[in-house]
Amino acid sequence: MKRRGMLGDQPKRDRDRRLLLLGGPRSGKTSTANTILGDEVFDGGAETTHSNVGHTEIYGRRVTVVDTPPWAIPADPDDDAERIRQESQRGAALLRPGPHTLLLVLEESSYSSDNTEPEDDCRGCQLQ
Numbered sequence: 001m002k003r004r005g006m007l008g009d010q011p012k013r014d015r016d017r018r019l020l021l022l023g024g025p026r027s028g029k030t031s032t033a034n035t036i037l038g039d040e041v042f043d044g045g046a047e048t049t050h051s052n053v054g055h056t057e058i059y060g061r062r063v064t065v066v067d068t069p070p071w072a073i074p075a076d077p078d079d080d081a082e083r084i085r086q087e088s089q090r091g092a093a094l095l096r097p098g099p100h101t102l103l104l105v106l107e108e109s110s111y112s113s114d115n116t117e118p119e120d121d122c123r124g125c126q127l128q
Contacts, residue, residue, distance in 0.1 A: 016062045018095040022088065023105035025070035032105050033067040042067050051091030066091040066099075 041054035068091040
């Protein structure tokens with residue numbers, strides 16, 4: 001009997017990994033996508049206005065990353081929130097049959113200094 005735990009024994013579709021990046025404006029989604037893909041696949045100098053898809057292979061797995069436009073707080077106040085919602089849904093549709101991971105990218109400056117120190121988040125915790 002053949003074990004299915006080895007990567008080479010799995011069907012090709014099981015080796016694929018699909019990631020959908022979500023976040024607000026200037027949160028670093030595009031930079032994160034480029035880092036995951038290991039190349040400057042997406043233009044980091046411009047606001048993302050529509051979902052973009054990039055592919056690479058990492059350790060024998062095909063990795064697909066979709067960079068979506070900002071959501072929750074449009075960078076442009078005149079931008080239509082419904083269009084942003086639809087574009088995020090379109091981004092998910094680019095990852096058929098669906099994403100394995102929804103990666104929420106947050107801008108570091110959106111946190112107060114009270115939340116940045118690890119010891120503040122784990123008072124009395126012991127690491128083992």
